[in-house]
Amino acid sequence: MTGHGLSILRGVRRALGNFAARVYLTACALLLGWALLAASGESMAAVIPLFATIPTSLVLLLVLPEGTTMFLLSIVLGALINAVVIGWCVRTLRRGSNPGTAS
Secondary structure, eight states: OOHHHHHHHHHHHHHHTSHHHHHHHHHHHHHHHHHHHHOOSSOOTTHHHHHHTTTHHHHHHHHSOSSHHHHHHHHHHHHHHHHHHHHHHHHHHHHTTOTTSOO
16 A cells, blocks of 8 residues: 555544544444344334434435445445544544644
């Protein structure tokens, strides 16, 4: 991998290592597990994890082809992308007025 690719992966790892991002991912995993257990027939339980991962999951839902697997993939990828954004925001806010320092 190139140096740029490694720095992106390092940034994602730092963002997902944040406590707020981990709590969000845990909540999304619990909601998805609950929805899979509660879904029977025409249940709307799958909408709850979809709402928890908005806006990314909705964009992915519109882009990906239809199907149950793609629906689950949009929720999982939406949760991961949102967790990275949450972790990045927390790191940026903690850095505060010292943008030159790495924390």
